[in-house]
Amino acid sequence: MISFFSKNKFWIFLSLLFLLLRLPSLFEPYWYGDEGIYLTLGQGIRKGLVLYQQIHDNKPPTLYYLAALGQTVFGFRLLLMVVMVPTIISFYKLCLHFFQENISKISTLVFVILTSIPFIEGNIANAEIFMLLPTILGFLLFLNAKENVHYLISGILLGLAFTIKIPVFIEALFLIFWIFIQNIEKIKKDFWKLFLQAFLLGIGFLIPTLIYLLYFYQLHALIPFLSSSLLQNFSYLSSWATGTQTASVSSGGLFTRLIILLISWLILFLLKSKKITSPQITFISFWLTATIFGVLLSTRPYPHYLIQMVPPVIILASFLFTKNKINNFILIIFGLVFSLFIIKKYNFYFYPNIKYYSNFYSSKNNESYLKFFGNRVNTNKQIAQLIKDNTQTTDRIFIWGDEPYVYAMSNRLPIGRYTVAYHIIDFNGYEETINSIKNNFPKFIVYYPMNNRPFPQLDDTIKDNYSLQQTFDSSILVFKKK
DSSP states (O other), rough: HHHHHHHHHHHHHHHHHHHHHOOOOGGGOOOOOOHHHEEEEEEHHTTOBBBTTOOOSSSOHHHHHHHHHHHHHHHHHHHHHHHHHHHHHHHHHHHHHHHHHHHHHHHHHHHHHHTTGGGGTOOOOOSHHTHHHHHHHHHHHTTOOOSSHHHHOOOOHHHHHHTOOOTTTHHHHHHHHHHHHHTTTTTTTTTHHHHHHHHHHHHHHHHHHHHHHHHHHHHOOOOOOOIIIIIIIHHHHHHHHSSOOOOOOOGTTTTHHHHHHHHHHHHHHHHHHTTOOHHHHHHHHHHHHHHHHTTTSSOOGGGGGGGGGGHHHHHHHHGGGSSHHHHHHHHHHHHHHHHHHHHHTTOOOOOHHHHHHHHHHOSSHHHHHTTTTTTTHHHHHHHHHHHHSSTTTEEEEEEEOOTTTTHHHHTOSSSSSSSSHHHHHHTTTTHHHHHHHHHHOOSSSEEEOOTTSSSSSHHHHHHHHHEEHHHHHHHHEEEOOO
């Protein structure tokens, strides 16, 4: 037994640290808006609704099926915790491709910390952290590919990551390019061999999406699937910068960022071809620039976007502790400084860590613990309980506000496709929503005050068909069908 602990003391320490950092996330209340949307769509899937056609969000589908499996915040976070175990092991094996064991262990330790703490929302069940596992596995298999089928499987894994979050497509594109870049001296001799490897990776990448295409075609929901999970994202990419969902992609600066990415890749290619920098450091630098482009697709400063940068940033930084030529050292420093510059330039914000853990491990009562997550946590819990006590599980409700977790907590579905007010506004769903309400009046309407978001048709419908049931926090109104 002593020998076992001595040989495995690092992994025992890492496991305990992992549990210590992740444990608080299992006990968080319903407070994070995006998780509320995922869980509401997951609830709809479990109750037989057709995704995108009968209940809407604008991300690829796999995340919603994971939420359907998780069912609750606790279950969803527990699922994430389970998924992170093979993710950590895969990252360690990826590090071993570049470094000796000691550096790989230190790199993995940093990876565990960054992907577990709330600093960049590692504790939240978002798409960016779920897609790490198939992405890292895809890269690991690519780097160790010995047969053509390995490229196909690598592509499938990256394609699976794409069905969780779209930005991974640029990483897959980089790997296709890299097949030719790393063999540039043999490209004339082995062109068709390299072409086959790139082709298999590309076909593999498309397979998960093709499976979903067939699936939604069978459900007669192909157009809603394509529109919501793929096409709407083009307007979403520019909406933050332009303030409108109808803007073109180029108007949000995406085209300019793409040109910068391609120029960066050209420079890295020249550095490698002239043997100024090593192939390994060039590979990670390529990967880092691909993830930076993914992080900046919409230019939104959400910290969870940065999670996709974590693997290449850690690996690139770890090269500082190996023997390097001055040229490699300069490229490493530039890559890390540039990453920090991007974070600063686009005003990414971060969540507190010490307060988060002290709130969990030292809170004296449940009320003070919940208050840390926002003033509406307790209120929304009371509203959800009111709805549960006065409706059946098959009854629909409607919430005018951005509080989707009330649907999840009450185990009740929205009357229409949309789960939050900003989706109704962004996708001009006013008429569709009011028609859904009038065609099948929900028993309850929860109305959160939003003076800058008028919905006069809803106000008139409430006035004619509903009576006030209860007021919460002096402004949140719950109406019951007359």
